[in-house]
Amino acid sequence: MQRLLAASLLTALGLSLTLTLTACSAAAAPEPPDTRAPTTPLGVTATAGSASTVHVMWSAAADDRAVDGYAVYREGTKVKDVPATTLMTDVVGLAPGAPHTFTVRARDAAGNLSAPSSPVTATTPRTTAEDRTPPTAPGALRVTADGSRAATLRWTPGRDDTRITAYDVYQADTRIHTVPGTATTARLTGLRPGTAYAFTVRARDAAENSSPDSAPVDLTTASAPGAPPNTAPRDLTATAARGEITLTWTPPRTGAPVTHHELHLDGHFATTIVWGTTPPPGRATYTFPVPDAPGTRYTVTLRAQLPDGTWGDFSAPRTVVVR
Structure with missing residues (x-):
């Protein structure tokens, strides 16, 4: 009787194992070949x-x-x-x-x-012989939000000894858009809700001479529905002197003194700025040394530690050139 039960049990286990393996084999079946092409790019x-x-x-x-x-x-x-x-x-x-x-x-x-x-x-425009004079920077840059994911920039034209052929829009020292030299507006899309941005514009001529940056303009997009308000430090400025950079900013309103800020250079953590006592009221200032050669460019951002110990939103970036 015991032998019969053992045989029945083994048979049942074998059947179960066979079913399990069969199920696994079915689940691991290869995907059918991908023969469907992507959609055609629009808005070129x-x-x-x-x-x-x-x-x-x-x-x-x-x-x-x-x-x-x-x-x-x-x-x-x-x-x-x-x-x-x-x-x-x-x-x-x-x-x-x-x-x-x-x-x-x-x-x-x-x-x-x-x-x-x-x-x-x-x-393409015709070349101008030996044109080495860059245009002047665009002026009066301003920005208007269009919801939480788009914005429109406007500026006054730069000047050039020949002709401005394009305006390049930069965000955090990275070009994100180009419009013809006859334009004085640019519409930006694909922005993130609840995010601080800083934009600048450069004029360019046919010989690839680019103007200096315009003065930056900041935009904090509206937060998504139900999301907490933006907690970025405001009105950040970055000034270079010989061998050092000085930052000034307004800490976010958090309901408590902000004693810690994180400094990021080119998107990478650099240091934590800590006030050992009560932080100064109003604007904060921090100076740090830079050993790099003159002409080195940095993109600087800050974020504050919130009362619950988490880190808040990043400030709008600032680009600074080492002297």
Whole structure:
């Protein structure tokens, strides 16, 4: 009787094991091949930035799995491959004083390509011999929020001895947008709610001479519904002197004295600024040494420690050049 029960038990276990393995095998079946192409990129624009460059931008495409990158074509010939996180690029080495036509295609990891975008054309200006004089900086930069994810910049034109061919918009010392030299506005999209930004604009001429930065303008986008208010330090300034940088700012209102701030340089933690006693009222000031060679550029941001011990939002960035 015991042998019969043991045999029955083994049989049952074997059956269970077979069913389990069968189920595992079914779950591990390979995915079907990816044969669906991404959608076609929309909103493609082309702006001549100089006599030999054109700035091409587009909106993100979609894919049933994921877009892996974009290919940019000039007159049907591929000239650039960029990753999926990049939605603009400069096409360089172009002939001056000529029209150039561009299209963009999205690509997924399986190599499927979207249909080409609608073609756009930009005409590069003619070169000016020995032009080494940069334009003057744009003036009176101002910003208007459009909801929590977009904004419009406006400025007064710079001046140039020949002609301004483009205006470049920078955020944290990184170019994020380009418009023609005849424009004095730029609309920015894809911003994050509840985030502090600082924007500057530079003018550029046909010989690739760029103006100094305009004065920065700050924008803190509205927080998402239900999200807490922004806790970034406000009105940050960064001033370079020989071998040192001085920061001044207004700490956020947190309901308690702010005794700790984190200083970040170029997006990386540098140090914690600590007041051992009650912090000063109103504006705070901190000076730190910099051993780098003159001309080195830094992007500076701050964030404050909140009463619950967590770190708040980052300030709008400031770019400073070592002297």
